Each structure stands twice: as structure tokens, then as C-alpha cells.
Amino acid sequence: VNDRPDGLNRFAELRSQLAQLRDGGQVIGLVPTMGALHAGHAALIERARADCNAVVVSIFVNPIQFDRRDDYDAYTIDLAKDVEFCAALGADFVFAPSAPEMYPEPASTFVEVAGVSAHLCGKFRPGHFRGVATVVAKLFNIIAPHKAYFGEKDAQQLAVIERMVADLNMPIEIVSVLTVREPDGLAVSSRNSRLTGEERQAAAALYQALKIGEDCIRKGWTSAAQVRSAALAHLQQPPWRVEYLEVVDASSMTPVAQVAGPVRIAAAAWLGAVRLIDNVRVDKIQT
Ligand code: PAF
Numbered sequence: 001v002n003d004r005p006d007g008l009n010r011f012a013e014l015r016s017q018l019a020q021l022r023d024g025g026q027v028i029g030l031v032p033t034m035g036a037l038h039a040g041h042a043a044l045i046e047r048a049r050a051d052c053n054a055v056v057v058s059i060f061v062n063p064i065q066f067d068r069r070d071d072y073d074a075y076t077i078d079l080a081k082d083v084e085f086c087a088a089l090g091a092d093f094v095f096a097p098s099a100p101e102m103y104p105e106p107a108s109t110f111v112e113v114a115g116v117s118a119h120l121c122g123k124f125r126p127g128h129f130r131g132v133a134t135v136v137a138k139l140f141n142i143i144a145p146h147k148a149y150f151g152e153k154d155a156q157q158l159a160v161i162e163r164m165v166a167d168l169n170m171p172i173e174i175v176s177v178l179t180v181r182e183p184d185g186l187a188v189s190s191r192n193s194r195l196t197g198e199e200r201q202a203a204a205a206l207y208q209a210l211k212i213g214e215d216c217i218r219k220g221w222t223s224a225a226q227v228r229s230a231a232l233a234h235l236q237q238p239p240w241r242v243e244y245l246e247v248v249d250a251s252s253m254t255p256v257a258q259v260a261g262p263v264r265i266a267a268a269a270w271l272g273a274v275r276l277i278d279n280v281r282v283d284k285i286q287t
Contacts, residue, residue, distance in 0.1 A: 011142055014095060018054070018143060026053035030145035032136060035059040035077030035096075036190035037085045040180045044149040045089040047177050056143050057086045059096040064107065065131030071275075074194065095143065102138065111137045113160045113167070116253050120156050120266050121277065124243050129160050136161055140172055148172055153179040153187045155264055155279045159253045179278070181207065187278045199271040202239065206269055209234035210280045213247070213265040217282045222259045231265060241270040250281055 018028055029052030031044045041057075048055045059082055066072035079096055086094050110130050117129035140148065150158045162174050180188045185207035186200075195203055213231035221227055224247035235242050246255045250262040259282075266279035 010097070010101065014093065015142065015144070017093075018056070021054050022144070022146075027147065028052060028054045028056065028143070028145045030139065030143050030148045031055065031057045031091075032139050032148065032150075033057060033059055033082075034061045034075065034190075035079065035082045036075070037082045038188050038190060040151050040153060040188040042085075042089055043180050044151060044177050045086065045091055047175065048147070048149050049090050051147060051175070054093070055091045056093040056095055056145065057091045058139050058143070059094060060102060060135065060139075061099075062102075062131060062135040063099055064103070064134060065128050067125040067128055075190075095139075102135070107134065110134045111164060111168075113164050116159045116163045117156065119248065119254060120244055120246060121268060122156065124268065129157070132157055133160055133164050137164065137168070137170075140170055145172060147175050149175050149177055151179060152176050152281070153189070153278065155266060155281070156253050159251065185211075187276075189276065191274050191276065194274045195271060199239065199274065202237075203271060203276060205234055205237075205240070206267060206276055206278050207280075209245070210265050210267060210278060213245075214280050214282050217247075217259050217263070217265075224256050224259055224263075227259065227265065231267075235269060239271055243268040243270065243275070245269075250283075 022028060029048035031048050033041050045055060045057060059079065061075050061077060063072060083094050111133035112130050113133050122129050150161060152158060158176050165172055165174055182188060184204040186192065186203045187207065209231040212234050213227045216227045216230050227247050228245055232242065232245055245267040247259060247263050247265050248255050250264050256263060262281065262283045264279045264281050268275060268277045
């Protein structure tokens with residue numbers, strides 16, 4: 001039922017179906033996505049399927065989280081294909097609102113998660129995490145899931161959402177799922193399909209660089225600057241344009257000078273017109 005242009009009835013219908021399940025004691029899991037579903041999303045849906053009685057996958061290309069118009073325009077999705085993908089993995093609901101349904105009027109209310117969104121992608125993509133946190137808060141309000149699933153590939157996004165949920169007392173468990181990788185180590189991403197053949201060959205070097213940094217820390221290196229240099233040396237060859245490569249505290253996502261506790265080595269780098277991000281977490285530090 002969608003007899004109002006703002007989609008409110010459609011939202012109300014989904015809400016009431018989910019409320020019935022919730023009242024019947026069913027656990028509801030949400031997997032928020034922007035469509036173009038791939039093996040990384042499959043891992044999230046499978047995990048939600050294993051944990052929950054009812055799985056909702058949201059598919060919404062959120063305009064307010066894009067800092068570049070060309071990136072938004074390039075984000076084309078095939079909804080019918082994505083719905084099939086979700087059904088094959090046993091999802092119970094696909095929530096795919098339109099932009100006017102989600103934003104009937106330009107938004108006046110935004111969720112800003114300070115600190116954790118200040119560095120890395122937050123520094124290079126102004127407004128990105130504000131857009132992510134705002135849309136995820138809206139999805140949480142519409143679906144009211146018990147659990148929500150996010151990939152570690154977007155580690156800063158995960159940290160932003162965890163912080164938002166803690167700060168705003170949202171009664172939702174955030175579940176993180178390990179990054180899914182291609183056989184050569186490249187993190188699976190919808191952006192990978194935009195790489196040329198040559199760029200795709202080169203792309204695995206990003207993960208290799210992060211692993212070099214990880215090895216240095218495991219060997220006992222504590223200077224973040226030295227770890228960075230060792231990792232960056234692997235990305236010296238053109239055609240890489242490194243936006244950032246940082247050693248950050250694993251929970252605050254703030255760059256550290258000395259490696260003392262759990263960290264992530266996180267990077268964003270361009271191959272031609274494609275921006276790739278990746279990270280590795282290093283928990284066990286040799287002393
Ligand atoms: O990771 C994504 O696909 C998006 O940032 C998310 C979490 C669905 C919000 O639009």
C-alpha cells in the first residue's frame with residue numbers, strides 16, 4: 001500500500017508486520033545496504049539469518065552520504081537482481097524505499113558523531129558519516145531491529161554506528177562481520193567492478209601493504225610512523241594515489257604515534273577513477 005507520496009503508509013505497513021513478529025517474541029535482524037549486493041553482503045545476511053528469526057535487508061542509495069555527485073550517479077543498482085539475491089539467502093523482507101519516501105522534505109535533523117568520524121574517511125569525505133549516521137538512525141527507527149549487521153571493511157562506519165547507538169541509548173545490538181576477500185586478498189566491494197583489467201591486477205597491493213604494516217607490528221615495531229612508511233613503500237608504484245594510510249586506535253579511530261593497544265591500519269587509495277578502502281585490525285601486540 002503506497003497511496004501517499006511520502007510513503008508513510010508503506011512504512012506503517014512494514015512496521016506493523018514487524019511489530020507482530022516482535023510481540024510474538026521473534027528476533028529481528030537488519031542488514032542495511034545500498035544494493036549492488038555481493039559476497040560481502042551475503043556474509044552479513046547469512047550471519048543475520050543464523051542469529052535472527054526475521055531478517056530485513058534495506059536497499060537504499062542514500063544521497064546525503066555522498067560527497068561527490070559523480071560517485072552517487074555511478075551507484076546504479078538492479079533492484080530485481082538484489083531482491084532475488086536476498087531471497088536466495090533466506091531474507092524475509094527487503095525494504096527498498098525511494099529517496100522521496102526517505103526524505104519527503106530536505107532533512108533538517110542530522111546525526112553527527114564527533115571524534116570517531118574526524119579522521120580517515122571523515123577527513124576526506126566531508127559530511128559522509130553525518131549522512132551515514134542519519135540514514136542508519138532513520139532505518140533503526142523504521143525497522144526497530146534487535147540486531148543490525150555491518151562489515152568490518154567499513155571499520156570507521158562500524159565505529160561511528162557503535163558510538164551513535166551507545167550515545168543515543170538505541171536498544172540495538174551492532175554485530176560486526178569480517179571482511180570478505182577475493183582470492184588475491186582484495187576486499188570485495190561494489191566499486192571493484194569499476195576497475196579496468198590492469199587496475200584490478202594492481203588492486204591486491206592495497207591489502208598487501210596493510211599486511212606488511214601488520215607484520216611490522218607483530219614483529220614488535222611500535223612507531224606508527226615507521227609502520228606507515230613500510231606499508232606505504234608497497235604503494236609507491238603508479239597508478240596508486242594514496243589518500244591516507246594511518247595506524248589508528250581500534251575504538252576511537254584516531255591516529256596513534258605509538259602502537260600500544262589494539263589498532264587498525266586503515267587506508268584509502270585511488271586506482272584511476274576508483275577509490276578503494278581497506279583496513280586490518282591488529283590486536284596482539286608483541287611486548
Ligand atoms: O555501508 C553501506 O552500504 C551504507 O553506508 C549504509 C550503512 C547502508 C548506509 O547507507
